[in-house]
Amino acid sequence: DVVLTQSPLSLPVTLGQPASISCRSSQSLVSSDGSTYLNWFQQRPGQSPRRLIYKVSNRDSGVPDRFSGSGSGTDFTLKISRVEAEDVGVYYCMQGTHWPRTFGQGTKVEIK
Amino acid sequence: EVQLLESGGGLVQPGGSLRLSCAASGFTFSSHGMSWVRQAPGKGLEWVSGISGGGADSYYADSVKGRFTISRDNPKNTVWLQMNSLRVEDTAVYYCVRGVFAPDYWGQGTLVTVSS
Numbered sequence: 324d325v326v327l328t329q330s331p332l333s334l335p336v337t338l339g340q341p342a343s344i345s346c347r348s349s350q351s352l353v354s355s356d357g358s359t360y361l362n363w364f365q366q367r368p369g370q371s372p373r374r375l376i377y378k379v380s381n382r383d384s385g386v387p388d389r390f391s392g393s394g395s396g397t398d399f400t401l402k403i404s405r406v407e408a409e410d411v412g413v414y415y416c417m418q419g420t421h422w423p424r425t426f427g428q429g430t431k432v433e434i435k
Numbered sequence: 436e437v438q439l440l441e442s443g444g445g446l447v448q449p450g451g452s453l454r455l456s457c458a459a460s461g462f463t464f465s466s467h468g469m470s471w472v473r474q475a476p477g478k479g480l481e482w483v484s485g486i487s488g489g490g491a492d493s494y495y496a497d498s499v500k501g502r503f504t505i506s507r508d509n510p511k512n513t514v515w516l517q518m519n520s521l522r523v524e525d526t527a528v529y530y531c532v533r534g535v536f537a538p539d540y541w542g543q544g545t546l547v548t549v550s551s
Binding site for chain 2: 358372373
């Protein structure tokens with residue numbers, strides 16, 4: 324199975340400061356169709372997960388533009404340009420290229 | 436508006452069975468693969484199973500292979516997860532999710548508790 328390793332697992336951030344989460348895959352996530360199915364999800368406390376980014380860098384409708392995704396192959400990053408209070412929660416990467424699908428362990432973002 | 440409504444969770448003894456249902460609305464159901472994702476209390480997300488839009492192809496996590504079965508009825512806009520030989524470690528909130536490559540919409544989840 325593909326292992327996704329996120330770092331850091333805990334990320335205390337000052338309001339208004341940037342934050343960055345890494346997701347590294349044990350295998351290339353380039354699919355046979357040429358797409359790279361690396362997705363990012365946010366889970367706020369007490370809520371269902373919400374997709375933020377799909378196929379590495381495509382931001383979902385309604386997601387603030389302070390969120391951005393980048394990377395290729397096996398190395399991916401989610402960046403928050405300026406953290407706001409509503410960004411508190413756990414962030415997960417997930418790969419949709421190989422079966423079975425897998426998630427990273429999650430990164431908990433909190434305000435310092 | 437896309438809606439996914441799970442049902443069927445509850446308390447079951449180890450070795451028992453449970454069938455989860457997910458009623459979908461607000462989109463062309465047959466055009467989308469569907470997945471089940473679970474989250475044990477205080478833990479991260481774990482992908483459980485997925486099924487293609489037509490229902491011909493299904494996939495499972497190693498942890499549930501041979502015990503869980505995913506199925507769907509497109510005219511009824513419903514996907515199910517049949518869970519047999521349940522273990523204590525299957526205790527989790529189970530989410531119904533639209534999509535298998537880049538899942539987008541999630542239900543509110545249904546809690547399955549396996550305990551004696």
